[in-house]
Amino acid sequence: MAAPAINPIEQFAITPIVSATIAGKDFSFTNSALYMLIAVGLACALMMIGARGGDGIPGRLQSLAEMAYEFVAGMVRSAAGEHGMRFFPMVFCLFLFILLSNLVGLIPHAFTVTSHIIVTVSLALLVFFTVVIVGIKENGLHFFKLFVPSGVPIYILPLVVLIEIISFLSRPLSHSVRLFANMLAGHITLNVFGGFVVMLLGAAGAIKVLAVLPLAMTIGLDALELLVAFLQAYVFTMLTCMYLNDALHPGH
Amino acid sequence: MARDDDDEALRARLDNLSGALKAQRQKPGATPPQGGGEESRDGFGSAMSLGLRAASEFAAAIVVGGLLGWQLDRWLGTKPAFLIAFFLIGVVAGVWNVIRVTSPLSRARTPVKDVPNNELPKAPAGDDEDGD
Numbered sequence: 001m002a003a004p005a006i007n008p009i010e011q012f013a014i015t016p017i018v019s020a021t022i023a024g025k026d027f028s029f030t031n032s033a034l035y036m037l038i039a040v041g042l043a044c045a046l047m048m049i050g051a052r053g054g055d056g057i058p059g060r061l062q063s064l065a066e067m068a069y070e071f072v073a074g075m076v077r078s079a080a081g082e083h084g085m086r087f088f089p090m091v092f093c094l095f096l097f098i099l100l101s102n103l104v105g106l107i108p109h110a111f112t113v114t115s116h117i118i119v120t121v122s123l124a125l126l127v128f129f130t131v132v133i134v135g136i137k138e139n140g141l142h143f144f145k146l147f148v149p150s151g152v153p154i155y156i157l158p159l160v161v162l163i164e165i166i167s168f169l170s171r172p173l174s175h176s177v178r179l180f181a182n183m184l185a186g187h188i189t190l191n192v193f194g195g196f197v198v199m200l201l202g203a204a205g206a207i208k209v210l211a212v213l214p215l216a217m218t219i220g221l222d223a224l225e226l227l228v229a230f231l232q233a234y235v236f237t238m239l240t241c242m243y244l245n246d247a248l249h250p251g252h
Numbered sequence: 253m254a255r256d257d258d259d260e261a262l263r264a265r266l267d268n269l270s271g272a273l274k275a276q277r278q279k280p281g282a283t284p285p286q287g288g289g290e291e292s293r294d295g296f297g298s299a300m301s302l303g304l305r306a307a308s309e310f311a312a313a314i315v316v317g318g319l320l321g322w323q324l325d326r327w328l329g330t331k332p333a334f335l336i337a338f339f340l341i342g343v344v345a346g347v348w349n350v351i352r353v354t355s356p357l358s359r360a361r362t363p364v365k366d367v368p369n370n371e372l373p374k375a376p377a378g379d380d381e382d383g384d
Contacts, residue, residue, distance in 0.1 A: 083259060159341075166317050166338075166345040167352075174312030174349075178304060227297060235301045 006195035008188045012115055032119075035111045036097075038104055043096040068096065072237060079241035083248050090130065091244070094123060095237040102183060102229035106222070114232075115183040117176060124176035127240045135247035146250040175239055179232050186225045193218045302353070309349035317342015 016028035050065025058066070072092045076084045098114055105112025113119050135143040147164040148157070196214035200207060321338025325331055 082263065085262060086258065162341055163345045163348055166320065166342055167313055167349055169320070170309065170312040170316040170342075170345065170349065173316055174305075174308040177312065178308040181308070182304065231297050231301050235305065239305075 006191075006198065008191040008195065011111070011187060011191060012184070014116075031111045032113055032116065035101065035104060035113050036119075039097055039100040039113065042100045042104070043093075046096075068092075075234075075238055076241050076244075079238065080245040080248060084241060084244055087130075087244050091237055091240055094127070094240060095233055098123070098179065098236055099230065099233035102233055103226075105183065105187070106225055106229060112183050112187055114179055115187055117180040120176035120180040121172070123179075123236070124172040127175065127243060128172040131243045131247040134244070135250060138248060139250055143247070143250050146246055171239075171243060175236065175243075179236050182228055182232050186221075186228055190218060190221050190225060193221060306350045306353045309353055310346040313346035313349050314339065314342040317345060 014030045014032050016026075016030050017034060018029040020027045020029065046061065046068070047065055050061045052062075069092070072095050073085070073088060076088050076091055080087065101113040104110050105115065132143075135146070147161050147168065149160060149164065152160050193214045197211045197218065200211035200214065317338045317340075318335065320342075321335040324334040324338065328334070
């Protein structure tokens, strides 16, 4: 009976909460914007409450905030060196935003901001242009040594440079698609298996018992999604650090 | 130049703030809290992330190569020539990406924790440049 109502894509629909049109463009406040605000608000709350210090005994929130700081700071230092710590604010913001969006999205009926490629592409392009601009500003033309590996014979150098350029240009794509595809696929899978439970419960008689199987699968997948949510935030941040390292120390 | 000044100031500030903390951490046996959680997640998690990374980097390079060739063809009116050439170069770049992602396994996998970070920047940077 409930079968036709289940549409695994429906969860990604963007619906305006407050409609607004400015100069012919749609500036509505959507559910996507709402959940971005929630993620940002959670990040702010975590850091502000966590950093308050108070009575000297670190509370749970404070140690959570410190863990997040230590984790990202370690990542930046190991991938981009001490110089890279100048980018720590940006990297930390990216990490918290992605992680919290992913985690908030796991709550049933919540909207997952990072399952929309426009969001992940914006984040990836932000990193990409930061790398290019900072790289050129810091190193001038030396930045383009990134495309010229040393020790390559001159006659295949043009080809290698071309390959390096394509490889460089493919970064924002793989950077964004990875996060987007993981969140999208994970949520669709969860929804499909959740849908099986409903469909089997709607079936006649003893078949209802079988609903336990997809339910178990859903629980397992939920745990996996929790891992993926964290992992993708980690991978995105890690790659950001590695790309920033290229901006600071292009080919020697 | 501005960068050196900034870094100097930043480093001085950081040292100031975290000098005692660092000393504490350098003591053997004082570190487990931050290491422990990482390691347990390491096996399955990092294997999965590595696999996904390799796959997406491979695909992304091909797509970018193909798009570049397609666009060049549109500009120059040489219908399939550049598309074919750049698609193939994209495949090469994809394979190169995968090699790069998978070969420095040790570097990608261990977020360096307890190494004193004075000389640290140089080492990974050098590694990376070889890979690139």
